[in-house]
Amino acid sequence: MSDQFLFPWISCGVLIGLAAAAIVWRMPEAETARRWAIGALAAALALLLAASYEASQVEGARLIEPWIGSWFTVDALNEIPLPLFAALALGVTVLAPKRKVTPHWLSGILILTSATLAAYAANNLLVLTLAWAATIAPFLSKRFFEIKREKETPSWSKVVLCLSAVCVLIGAALLAAGTTQSGWAAAFSLSQPRAGTGTMLRCAFFFLTVAVFLRKGLLPAHSWLLAGFERGPLLPLGLLVNGHLGAFLIARVALPVLPDVAHEALPILGDLGLLTAAYTALIALAERQPRRLLALLSISQASFILVGLGSNNADGIAGALVHWQVVAVATTILLAVFTSVEVRLGTPIDRQRFLGLATSAPRLAVFFAVGGLALVGLPLTLGFPAEDLLLHGTLTTHPRLGVVLPMVTALNAFTVIRLFATLFLGRPGTAARGLTDALPRERWVLTAALLFLLIGGIAPSTLVRAPAAAAERLSSFLTAPSQTLSLGK
Amino acid sequence: MNLSYLLCAIVLLPGLTFAALGLSWLLGWQPRERAVARLTALCYSLAAVATAWLWIGMLKAGQISLTVPLGSWFRVEEYNFPLMLMVDRLSLPLVALSVLLVGVVGVFSVRYLHRDPGFHRFFLLLNLFGFGILLLFTVGSFDLLIGGWELVGLTSVLLIAFFQHRDEPVKNALRVFATYRTCDIGLLVGVVMMHHYAHSTEFSKLFTQTWPGTGTTLSGGSTTIVGFLLLVAAMGKAAQVPFSGWLPRAMEGPTPSSAIFYGALSVHAGAYLLLRAQPILDASILMKEAVIVIGLLTALHGTFVGRACADAKTSLAYASMTQLGIIFMEIGFGLTWLALLHICGHAVVRTLQFLRAPSMLHDFHRVHAAAGGHLGETGAHYEQLLPESVQGWLYRLALDRGHHDTFLDRFIVAPVIRLAESLNRFEIYWLEYISGPSRTRRRRLAAKAGVHRFAQTTEDVHV
Incomplete structure (x- = not known):
């Protein structure tokens, strides 16, 4: 059984993205830049699909890239997220309203995509840390996503993102320092579990957890996401959040590399995730501003991923990994439709009454409704198996806490329907009349996204297979944490 | 023909019709009214033939239940989500009733909603509802039952907000959705509890006999816990006290949807759930008594408030609520066959009443004409025996729906x-x-x- 890819798919995918970012940056015309960006992202998607396909053929093993120093790897954990994120980035680039797209904006999306893909595929902690930091770089500079008279990323959000990167850096350094074996490769290896619960490892775990805590926007650090969604560039921020690098850090580093510490501490992170989900779902009941509602919905549903990871059993972890896919696709649909509507109306939507947009834009209404309901576990969508697994996993381990999960889902479902009703139902106002429905490019991309959720819901076994395999492997670290486990095979 | 294929076809036909209509519209093609109507009619005609064939086939073979295992939907370690269809003496009559009534309402709606801007939307949701209710009645496990249950609830809410240009239907739809979701928590947690206690939610593993047998593999306090959670879910769907406030609000939807949802099928889904879980209820005296008390309170509430209703549809809604309360009592007393007959009879009569509601004045005049003059006055009720002050107080209580x-x-x-x-x-x-x-x-x-x-x-x- 070969443990190397036939071709460096991922390196090529990442490099194409970065090269396109550099080329697009200098282009004078937005439309040409857009075509280049779409071409580059489509090529990256094709390469990552090839990598995932090759990895899926070698069951139970991880494949490492040839030629370039074994930087990147693909296994059951990142087999789906890699092409999924590339597809999301491609979708966002196609769906982004032309009015908002500039060459610099596209360049930012390409950097964010390449960095996230590199983080997903990282085979060592150093690459993962650098890629994590690179994902936030476009949000720190004013030149990427800030368009004249448009919203800008709030400084508070920038501060929190930077802090999370610093915490990952410190955590990685402590982890390297706590390794007993010598050499750079062993120090930053992600294939070598660090047994025991020594002070250094506990500190490393602490800093990594704080990074996750900040990046995922867990209570009380959720304000940066609220501020970002309310005042920042919605689509790029959505893409950043939907990378779910916080959850990935837990699944890739905290669980397998620090199994003993994780066994003790992860349930606490899971409880914190549940608390955040419940709190944000509750305050969403009183919120009327659509952007803030979208932020609260996104935080609440994304927190379920941590609840599943903290459940310490394969069902819950698999549920979390499937839910990751659902949240990423469904939230992107919601944000894309909302941005389209906001751009069409020409003003930020902060109305407290029904807008009645379904009359003139019924397709956008359907995309929004199905995407939103998939997010909260509508049957016939991928959200349903994800919710089932999460619920089953959590209730098995924590029966009392697990009961909160369906309550939070119920609250979030109500928020989705309320937001849908506010935007699309009711008597159409003056602004809503004559609003353009989904354009062909929007229609095709959003239909493809809906089909992913629907086909995944009708026949989920294909999309559940890889997360289930990853979950079984991760749960084995928690059931027998101290044993020396080879992550390579 | 293999009976298993027939059962799959009955469930899938409305689902495929929904998918075909929905996907084509989403991609930009708007089928004409006639095409939508014909496709729907064809779907339910085929489903009706398949149902009749299935029933006759089962009678001929002397089968009292038919189980169609479709494999595992997904699997993680030891947790398996079984995909299984099943019909027995409880579900087969309800499947036949659903196919018949959804088909009739579909035919009725073609003229009722002719040239309505929401014509296409209505038929899409009707087909999705058809799929949901057939799934609900034909699944072989509580896991999968949630799917049908939630689809029925969702279509119900979207049809209440059908007249989306007015704010009131939208607000009422939100209210109904909130009630549904609150009560659905009972079903979700109940199903997980079944996994916890019995390690399965398949009917064949939870219940030791085919319906209406009484044996269950759950025992002790677990029957009370699971029974209570299922009862909460059933109360929400069947508009039982104290979750009954949503039913009059649901009358905001178009009349055909009110007929099929709140007269015929959707409101009876709660009763079906309790009938299906009858062995669990039977094992817990407390739960049986709770079902009887809730049914009694709902029946009294429905008949009391219904007397003060000023419009036809709301009166019919409260009449439905009264009958549902009585059905709950029958289930509580263990009269399962009577409850099943009551459901079927009530669904048919109430659908007819709802569908005739828009032409009630016309019917009224026709009855007068047939009687050769005005009919005698009514209104001599038992309430008149009460003191006037109490009558006034009760009237206000009824007007505010208790x-x-x-x-x-x-x-x-x-x-x-x-x-x-x-x-x-x-x-x-x-x-x-x-x-x-x-x-x-x-x-x-x-x-x-x-x-x-x-x-x-x-x-x-x-x-």
Whole structure:
């Protein structure tokens, strides 16, 4: 059984993205830049699909890239997220309203995509840390996503993102320092579990957890996401959040590399995730501003991923990994439709009454409704198996806490329907009349996204297979944490 | 023909019709009214033939139940989600009833909604409902039952908001959705509890005999816990006290949807759930008594409030509620066959009444004409035996629908919303503290400042 890819798919995918970012940056015309960006992202998607396909053929093993120093790897954990994120980035680039797209904006999306893909595929902690930091770089500079008279990323959000990167850096350094074996490769290896619960490892775990805590926007650090969604560039921020690098850090580093510490501490992170989900779902009941509602919905549903990871059993972890896919696709649909509507109306939507947009834009209404309901576990969508697994996993381990999960889902479902009703139902106002429905490019991309959720819901076994395999492997670290486990095979 | 294929076809036909209509519209093709009507008619005609064939086939073979295992939907370690269809003496009559009534309502709606802007939407949702209700009645496990259950609830809510140009139907739809989702928590947690206690949710593993047998593999306190959770879910769907406030609000939808949902099928889904879980209820005296008491209270509430209703559809809704209360009592007393017959009879009669409701005045005049003059006055009720002050008080109580909604609003909804508002207010202040006022608030402040400047200028002029 070969443990190397036939071709460096991922390196090529990442490099194409970065090269396109550099080329697009200098282009004078937005439309040409857009075509280049779409071409580059489509090529990256094709390469990552090839990598995932090759990895899926070698069951139970991880494949490492040839030629370039074994930087990147693909296994059951990142087999789906890699092409999924590339597809999301491609979708966002196609769906982004032309009015908002500039060459610099596209360049930012390409950097964010390449960095996230590199983080997903990282085979060592150093690459993962650098890629994590690179994902936030476009949000720190004013030149990427800030368009004249448009919203800008709030400084508070920038501060929190930077802090999370610093915490990952410190955590990685402590982890390297706590390794007993010598050499750079062993120090930053992600294939070598660090047994025991020594002070250094506990500190490393602490800093990594704080990074996750900040990046995922867990209570009380959720304000940066609220501020970002309310005042920042919605689509790029959505893409950043939907990378779910916080959850990935837990699944890739905290669980397998620090199994003993994780066994003790992860349930606490899971409880914190549940608390955040419940709190944000509750305050969403009183919120009327659509952007803030979208932020609260996104935080609440994304927190379920941590609840599943903290459940310490394969069902819950698999549920979390499937839910990751659902949240990423469904939230992107919601944000894309909302941005389209906001751009069409020409003003930020902060109305407290029904807008009645379904009359003139019924397709956008359907995309929004199905995407939103998939997010909260509508049957016939991928959200349903994800919710089932999460619920089953959590209730098995924590029966009392697990009961909160369906309550939070119920609250979030109500928020989705309320937001849908506010935007699309009711008597159409003056602004809503004559609003353009989904354009062909929007229609095709959003239909493809809906089909992913629907086909995944009708026949989920294909999309559940890889997360289930990853979950079984991760749960084995928690059931027998101290044993020396080879992550390579 | 293999009976298993027939059962799969019955469930899949409405689902495929929905998928074909929905996907084509989403991609930009709008089929004509006639095409939609014919496709729907074809779907339910085929389903009716398949149902008849299935029933006859089962009778000929002497089968009292048919189980179709379709493999595992997905699997993680030892947890397996079984995909299984099943019909037995409980579900087969309900499947036949569903196919028949959804088909009839579909035919009726072609003319009723002719040239309505929501024609296409209505038929899409009707087909999705058809799929959901058939799935609900034909699944072989509680896991999969959730799927049908939630689809029925969702289509119900979307059809209540059918006349989306008015705010009231939308608000009422939100209210109904909130009630449904609250009660559905019972079903979700109940199913997980079944996994916890019995390690399965398949009917064949949970119940030791085929319906209406009484044996269950659950025992002791677990029957009370699971029974209670299922009862909460059933109460929501069947509009039982205290979750009954949504039913009159649901009358905002078009008449055909009111007929099929609140006269015929959707409201009976709760009763079906209890009938299906009858062995669990039988094992717990407490739960049986609870079902009887809830049914009795609902029947009394329905008949009492229904007397003060001024419009036809709401009166019919309360009449349905009364009958549902009686069905719950029958289930509580263990009269399962009677309950099943009651469901079928009630669904047919109520559908007819709902569908005739728009032409009630016409019918009224026709009855007068047939009687050769005005009919005798009615209104001599037992209430007249009560003192006048009590009559007035009872009338007000009935008009406010037993103060149910008022009570729920004041003591449950309002405190939760107040808490949410306080927390949200704190969030906004905190956010403004760390990153300045929001764009909206800046605009409001600017607008206020503008008004203030204008006022100053006017004052200056006056001076």
